[in-house]
Amino acid sequence: MSFIAVYVAAAAAEIAGCFAFWAWARLGKSVLWLGPGVVCLVAFAWLLTRVDAPFAGRAYAAYGGIYILSSIAWMWLVEGARPDRWDAMGGALCLLGAAVILLAPRG
Numbered sequence: 001m002s003f004i005a006v007y008v009a010a011a012a013a014e015i016a017g018c019f020a021f022w023a024w025a026r027l028g029k030s031v032l033w034l035g036p037g038v039v040c041l042v043a044f045a046w047l048l049t050r051v052d053a054p055f056a057g058r059a060y061a062a063y064g065g066i067y068i069l070s071s072i073a074w075m076w077l078v079e080g081a082r083p084d085r086w087d088a089m090g091g092a093l094c095l096l097g098a099a100v101i102l103l104a105p106r107g
Contacts, residue, residue, distance in 0.1 A: 003051050012070065014067065015074045016036075063098070069091045
């Protein structure tokens, strides 16, 4: 599995898990939302270990850009709030930063 696919899957799992807690705490959903939320958060943590990077911190830092873009997509697709140009520009900037961190030529 390519690192981009792993990052996208990890972001989906993390956002879904966090949203389950948000739904329970902020939207008045049943406590039963927490079970799938915990499963999603465990999957997120496991998926990040699948990234082929020599250091965990670098893998996590690069993941941040993918997470931000995925969060904006979640806001649009799940919550129905269309991103504005500032969301798009910020997401692109973060993705560029993630690419620099993960793909930089290192000796």
